[in-house]
Amino acid sequence: MSASIRLTSRPLSLAAAIRSLEGSGLGGVTVFAGRVRPDAAPRGRVVALVYDVHRAPALRRLKEIARTAERRFGAGRVVLWHRTGRLAVGEVAVVVGAACGHRAPAFAAARYLIEELKASVPIWKTERARSGRPRPRRRARRAGRSTG
Amino acid sequence: MPKGSVTVLLFGPAREAVGRGAVDWPVDRDGVEARDLVRSLGERYPSLAPTLRASRFVRNGEYLTGLSARLRAGDEFAVHPPYGGG
Numbered sequence: 001m002s003a004s005i006r007l008t009s010r011p012l013s014l015a016a017a018i019r020s021l022e023g024s025g026l027g028g029v030t031v032f033a034g035r036v037r038p039d040a041a042p043r044g045r046v047v048a049l050v051y052d053v054h055r056a057p058a059l060r061r062l063k064e065i066a067r068t069a070e071r072r073f074g075a076g077r078v079v080l081w082h083r084t085g086r087l088a089v090g091e092v093a094v095v096v097g098a099a100c101g102h103r104a105p106a107f108a109a110a111r112y113l114i115e116e117l118k119a120s121v122p123i124w125k126t127e128r129a130r131s132g133r134p135r136p137r138r139r140a141r142r143a144g145r146s147t148g
Numbered sequence: 149m150p151k152g153s154v155t156v157l158l159f160g161p162a163r164e165a166v167g168r169g170a171v172d173w174p175v176d177r178d179g180v181e182a183r184d185l186v187r188s189l190g191e192r193y194p195s196l197a198p199t200l201r202a203s204r205f206v207r208n209g210e211y212l213t214g215l216s217a218r219l220r221a222g223d224e225f226a227v228h229p230p231y232g233g234g
Contacts, residue, residue: 034234051233052159052160052163052169053159053233054157054159054206054226054228056209057206057209057211057226060209082233082234093234094233094234114234117233117234118231118232118233118234119231120231121231121233122159122206122228122231123231123232123233123234124159124160124161124229124231124232124233125160125232125233126160126161126163126164
């Protein structure tokens with residue numbers, strides 16, 4: 001199994017993610033991307049998110065997630081990419097992808113990848129609203145909002 | 149007398165509450181129990197206290213399962229509020 005894992009301040013390319021998921025016999029490819037949304041904020045509207053990461057434990061956990069995707073869904077290739085730093089509304093914050101033999105495990109693997117990433121990888125985001133005041137997003141709000 | 153310091157790493161809401169991403173916490177040669185350090189952090193930075201109650205803690209890259217661990221000079225102690233990637 002091949003896993004591409006990135007925590008980067010550089011923009012994420014969906015085309016590059018799809019290329020990373022190419023492989024012989026991998027007929028089902030699913031890619032998910034999450035973009036920063038202009039959610040309502042108490043003092044206006046979100047204009048950016050700032051992402052923090054604790055890099056060493058985050059990378060370790062991402063590798064564990066990739067290995068589980070291989071074992072559980074038979075993923076032949078996996079992409080787990082996340083941006084760091086300040087992202088404006090509309091920018092891609094996260095890209096996950098899985099390539100499997102068929103579509104059903106590819107969809108299931110991609111769903112597993114994004115849900116595990118959000119729940120168990122030490123990454124945090126803080127909103128910047130139009131006023132410029134920081135407002136950390138709380139867990140309860142994150143479940144259905146922010147990106148994706 | 150302090151013999152060194154523990155580096156406290158702060159992320160996300162913890163960083164916002166304190167205003168910076170790291171704090172050097174002086175300790176003596178016996179170090180400090182994680183529980184006492186967490187309590188002291190909450191006293192020094194009252195706006196951090198609610199976040200501390202919801203956080204996990206990591207010493208030198210390893211998650212702590214309790215707060216009885218002893219932290220020594222040179223250790224890195226990270227505050228992990230609930231995660232929020234994606």
